[in-house]
Amino acid sequence: MNALLSFDDVVVERDGVRALDGFSAAVPEGGVTAVFGPSGAGKSTLLRICNRLDIPTAGRVLFGGDDIAGLNPLRLRRRVGMCFQRPTPFPGTVADNLRVAEPRATEAQMEDVLALMALTGSWLDRDATALSGGEAQRICLARTLITRPHVLLLDEPTASVDAVAARAIEQAVRQLADGGITALWVSHDPAQVQRIADRVLRIEQGRSLGIQPVTTDPDTGQVPR
Amino acid sequence: MNGQVGWVGLATSLALVAVAAGISVWQRLSLQRQILWAAARALIQLLLVGETLALLLEPGRSLWWSWAWTAGMILYAGDVARRRAPEVPRLAALAIAAFAAMAVITLGVVFGLRIFPLQGRTLVPIAGMMIGNSMTATVLVARRLVDELRDKRDEVEARLALGQPSGQAATPYVRTALRSALSPQIETTKATGLVFLPGAMTGLILAGVPPLQAVLVQAVVMFLILGSVAVTTVVVALGLVRRLFTSDHRLLPLPRRPDTASGHRRRNPLRLTVTKVAGRTRRLAKD
Numbered sequence: 309m310n311a312l313l314s315f316d317d318v319v320v321e322r323d324g325v326r327a328l329d330g331f332s333a334a335v336p337e338g339g340v341t342a343v344f345g346p347s348g349a350g351k352s353t354l355l356r357i358c359n360r361l362d363i364p365t366a367g368r369v370l371f372g373g374d375d376i377a378g379l380n381p382l383r384l385r386r387r388v389g390m391c392f393q394r395p396t397p398f399p400g401t402v403a404d405n406l407r408v409a410e411p412r413a414t415e416a417q418m419e420d421v422l423a424l425m426a427l428t429g430s431w432l433d434r435d436a437t438a439l440s441g442g443e444a445q446r447i448c449l450a451r452t453l454i455t456r457p458h459v460l461l462l463d464e465p466t467a468s469v470d471a472v473a474a475r476a477i478e479q480a481v482r483q484l485a486d487g488g489i490t491a492l493w494v495s496h497d498p499a500q501v502q503r504i505a506d507r508v509l510r511i512e513q514g515r516s517l518g519i520q521p522v523t524t525d526p527d528t529g530q531v532p533r
Numbered sequence: 534m535n536g537q538v539g540w541v542g543l544a545t546s547l548a549l550v551a552v553a554a555g556i557s558v559w560q561r562l563s564l565q566r567q568i569l570w571a572a573a574r575a576l577i578q579l580l581l582v583g584e585t586l587a588l589l590l591e592p593g594r595s596l597w598w599s600w601a602w603t604a605g606m607i608l609y610a611g612d613v614a615r616r617r618a619p620e621v622p623r624l625a626a627l628a629i630a631a632f633a634a635m636a637v638i639t640l641g642v643v644f645g646l647r648i649f650p651l652q653g654r655t656l657v658p659i660a661g662m663m664i665g666n667s668m669t670a671t672v673l674v675a676r677r678l679v680d681e682l683r684d685k686r687d688e689v690e691a692r693l694a695l696g697q698p699s700g701q702a703a704t705p706y707v708r709t710a711l712r713s714a715l716s717p718q719i720e721t722t723k724a725t726g727l728v729f730l731p732g733a734m735t736g737l738i739l740a741g742v743p744p745l746q747a748v749l750v751q752a753v754v755m756f757l758i759l760g761s762v763a764v765t766t767v768v769v770a771l772g773l774v775r776r777l778f779t780s781d782h783r784l785l786p787l788p789r790r791p792d793t794a795s796g797h798r799r800r801n802p803l804r805l806t807v808t809k810v811a812g813r814t815r816r817l818a819k820d
Contacts, residue, residue, distance in 0.1 A: 322786075361690055361783060381781045386696040396691040399705070409695045448691070455695060 311370075312337035312459065312490050313358060315516070318367035320353050327353040328364070329514035340481060340491045341519070342505035344498075350514040351494040352393075355461040358492065359388040371459075389457030393464040395444035397436035402447050405436045410454045421450045424483070426476045442473025449477060453484070460484065462493040466500070478504050547572070590653045599653035603660040607632040610668040614675070620790045621675040622776060624769075628671050631768035632664055635761045639663055642760075648753055659757065662733070666718070666758045667765035674714035674766040676790075678773055681706035683787040690784060699778035707770045714766045722755055731755065 311334035320328040328350045335341050343351045356362040357369055360381045369376045376384055398405050406418045419429040425446040436447055445465060452460070462481065466474035482504055485491050492509075495501050501508055502522060510517035550572040554565040589598050611629035618624055643659060644651040682689055685706065692702035725731055726748075734751035738744055777785055 359694060360781060361694060363781075363783070381783075382696045382698060385694055390694040392687060392691060392694075394687055396688045398688065398692070408692065408697075451695065 310337055311335060312372060313492070314368075314370040314373075315354070316368040316370065318357065318364045318369060320350070320357060320362060320514075321365040326514050328357075331367070331511070331514060331516050333509055333516040333519055335490070335492060335509065335519070336507075337490050338485070338488065339506035340485045340493055340504050342501040342508045342522070343492055343494045343511060344496065344501055344508050345511035345517075346496060349511045351496075351511055352463050353514075354511065355390065355463050355492060355494060358459070358461055359385045359390055361390070386455050387457055388459040388461060389452040389455055390461040391445075391449045391452050391463065391465045393467050395441055395448045395468070397439060397444045397447060399437055400435075401432065402434050402436050402439075403432040405447055405451050406432075406454050409451045413454055417454065421454045424453060424480045425450045426480070440470070440473075442469035445469045446473055446476055449480065458490065460489055460491040462491060464494050464496075543576075586657065589657065594653060596651070596653055596656070599656045602657055603636065603664075606661060606664050607636065610664045614668055614671050617672045618676050618679075620788050621679050621773070622785075622788075624671075624675055624773075627769055627772045627776070628668070628675075628765075630772065631671060631765045632667060634768050635663060635667055635764040636660060638764055639757050639761045643753075643757060659754070662754060663757060663761040667761050670714045670718065670762040670766050671769050673717075674710050674770050675773060677713045678706060678710035678770055679777070679787055680790075681709055682777055682784065683789070686784060686787075693782055693784065699782040699784070700774060702782075703774045703778070707774060710770055711766055715763060718759055718762045722759055725751075725755055 313335040315331050315333050318328050318331040319326060331350065331354065343354060345351055353362060357364055358371075358376075360376060363377070371379065371384065371388065398408055402422075403418060406413055406421065410417070415429070415432070418432055422429060422431055427443075427446060427450070431447075436444065439447065445468070449462075449465065460481065465477055469477070478500070481491050481493065485506070493504060495504075505522050507519055507521050509519045550568065554568045556562070557564040557568055585602075588594070589602055607629055610632055611625045614628040615621075615625035640656070640660065640663075643649055644656075649655040649659065682703065689702055689706070693699065731751055731754070733754050734747045737747035737750060742750075777787065779785060
């Protein structure tokens with residue numbers, strides 16, 4: 309399988325601390341790759357350098373074989389969408405939020421993307437800032453998806469949401485991955501990795517421990533830590 | 534009375550400074566030293582400026598001296614803005630550019646359209662009022678914009694991650710900052726004449742100018758200030774956006790406001806209480 313995202317000896321250093329320290333890995337195209345590791349391992353930084361919200365201090369990140377340092381960052385971000393840990397609804401209605409991402413979106417397109425999140429078109433007129441955390445996160449993911457990204461970066465998107473929203477997000481991402489989107493999902497929950505991922509990229513202290521297919525512990529049924 | 538104030542009058546008005554210091558002593562505000570120092574400093578500064586302006590505005594003196602004075606005010610105001618908002622990166626140069634742009638536009642209108650004759654005695658005070666008011670608004674807009682972008686970083690980065698260019702991603706926060714900087718000036722303009730009589734008008738009336746003439750001058754000054762504040766704040770806000778984002782549309786790390794205000798350590802109420810209790814305990818022990 310071809311690598312869609314490759315990290316070549318990447319270092320990210322901030323205030324003398326290395327969030328990534330010689331990180332090298334290749335993420336294949338398609339499916340869900342869980343980025344798994346303890347807190348402070350550099351998981352979020354890894355995602356942020358994929359769409360250039362951060363840039364490496366050293367090393368290279370390749371997207372489809374091209375060094376992303378040479379790509380137009382705005383076009384890259386439309387192809388590599390990101391959903392953050394904390395929901396960030398913008399002021400206005402749900403429709404306003406979707407139009408921030410895609411100003412020419414039709415009502416039908418907005419309804420389609422909401423349906424992916426198990427929400428109906430009646431949500432379009434709701435005030436996005438008055439939604440619960442779980443509802444807001446589903447809207448934020450819908451907002452990212454309406455740009456039709458090729459890659460979806462998910463930074464613990466279910467960490468601060470209720471169980472219903474978490475399940476809806478997991479199912480949506482699984483469905484999208486089955487439809488051809490490549491997803492990188494940061495998680496430190498082995499059970500969640502087991503549910504959603506095709507493979508696991510392990511990271512510790514800013515270094516890659518390798519990428520493997522998801523396997524389960526025969527005794528616990530979970531991904532070995 | 535012809536509005537002239539003599540040295541005796543000035544000395545008498547100092548009684549009111551004594552009243553302010555007395556209130557501080559009475560209410561244990563510990564501000565009496567600061568009040569006296571501020572009054573003394575203001576008096577010395579004003580006397581020095583008065584002497585300098587007298588030299589500057591002497592009949593026959595070249596207008597270039599007044600332009601030089603204006604340029605000096607712009608440079609000094611830029612430095613004051615930097616010191617008042619140290620958390621805003623490289624504000625001095627930006628503020629100076631904004632004041633210069635404002636000066637070109639507003640002084641161009643005032644003197645180009647012959648609202649006032651271009652003379653030292655009109656240029657220096659008008660430029661001073663424009664720059665003084667714009668400086669306050671500059672600090673306000675710069676601080677508010679940095680606060681907005683720092684406190685709503687998640688939201689800003691969510692916009693960037695959707696592929697918005699930095700200028701577009703910053704737009705809602707620029708609007709908030711501009712509104713907060715312009716609103717006080719708009720409110721002041723609205724309340725003029727009803728709630729208070731502004732300084733220029735009061736000064737002219739005290740100097741014996743007919744009230745209607747003073748009102749006309751004041752109206753021009755108010756509109757000039759409004760225009761200059763608007764020009765300065767928009768230049769600073771848009772300039773700051775260019776500085777706070779990289780050319781590849783990333784938001785730079787933004788520092789928090791320092792815990793110190795005007796170079797003095799902010800007083801910690803708990804610490805003060807502890808210090809007072811410790812002092813009283815020592816006094817009791819002595820007794």
